[in-house]
Amino acid sequence: MLNNILIAIFVVVLAGAGAFKLLTLPHPLEDSRIAAEDSGDAARGERIFWAGGCASCHAPSKAEGDAKLKLGGGDPLTTDFGTFHAPNISPDAQDGIGGWDLADFANAMQRGLDPEGRHLYPAFPYTSYVRMTPQDVADLWAFMKTLPAVEGEAPANDLAFPFNIRPAVGLWKLVFLGDGSPAVELPEDASEPAHRGQYLVEGPGHCGECHTPRSFGGAGGLNTGEWLAGAPNPEGEGNVPNITPSEDGIGDWSASDIAYYLETGFTPDFDSVGGAMVDVQENIARLPAEDRAAIAAYLKAVPAESPAP
Structure with a gap:
């Protein structure tokens, strides 16, 4: 009887290890991509x-x-x-x-x-x-x-x-991981610059990685239902701000205000960029003006969100 139990446990452990190995296999890009x-x-x-x-x-x-x-x-x-x-x-x-x-x-x-x-x-x-x-x-x-x-x-x-x-x-x-789909849908009348800005923000710019809350206590994926609505600072001090066009975010900033901030680091009320955003702003300042305008157009077009309590 004891031997049968031990054999059953061994089989279960072996099956679990096999399933873990199978589920964690790498999945590289197809050559066509x-x-x-x-x-x-x-x-x-x-x-x-x-x-x-x-x-x-x-x-x-x-x-x-x-x-x-x-x-x-x-x-x-x-x-x-x-x-x-x-x-x-x-x-x-x-x-x-x-x-x-x-x-x-x-x-x-x-x-x-x-x-x-x-x-x-x-x-x-x-x-x-x-x-x-x-x-x-x-x-x-x-x-x-x-x-x-x-x-x-x-x-x-x-x-x-x-x-x-x-x-x-x-x-x-x-x-x-996702399949590369956009994080949010833009309005049907969104401008071409807004769509270009969506690519820059959601793709190479990876702004959502800091400005969007995550599931499972920060260990999961980005909660696109609160896209760019602000999140806990991953380094544990304070919060990363809401950058959607809501009252809790940057709703009172114009597109030109956003583009100017990204170029110079100065907010509409004459404050200046701080924290980890300093490096981000300095990087974006090196982009062509049309890229900063596109990012601004996108941030004015995304759904206005308020962060969850």
Whole structure:
């Protein structure tokens, strides 16, 4: 009798382990969703680089000027789940991503997978980058290859159990990665700039990753029913503001107010940008004026939301 019970337990454990392995398998991009290897344009890729804010996480702390292009890893991101360290993504062949090809890069950006098929933690916002076009990913890759190679590996993440079980990220992706669909529907009469702004904000700009609350106590996906309505600061101090056109958000800002803020860092009431948004604003200020106008048009067009209590 005891032997039968032990055998049954062993079978259940074995079946569970097999199911876990199956559900957490990597799912790389189909070849049709990856641009041709040498099709990227570095000049266009620089525009995506600043829209995506790559330097904010991967450049040295408080970097200025050309130092923002040395992507050896930046400040740690301390959260309730542990401390994340942005890796070296410079073209260094040993410590960075210099040995990658475009398919490796695209799978990291849009599937959260490294070249060995290991799951990347969603502190890297691939749930937004999944909305990017293959050509923009290829253009960004072309630009990344022009940057200085930086030696040295970033420290390993320091995460609490069970978040340190990396294969489990595969389960998280099954629920929360998404298929690249827009986060919200714009009104039927939304302008062409608003649609362009939607792509910039929801895709490379990944603004929703900080400005939208998450499910499951912050461990789940973005709650698109409260899109851009504000959220707890992932680093634990205060809240990230509501940037929808509601009374609780930036409803009294005009589109030109928003574009001016993104260019200069000054609000309509003469306050100035602060906190983590400083880096974001400085990055967006490098974009062409039409991109900032498009972002502003989108933020005026999204549904007005008030954050949940």
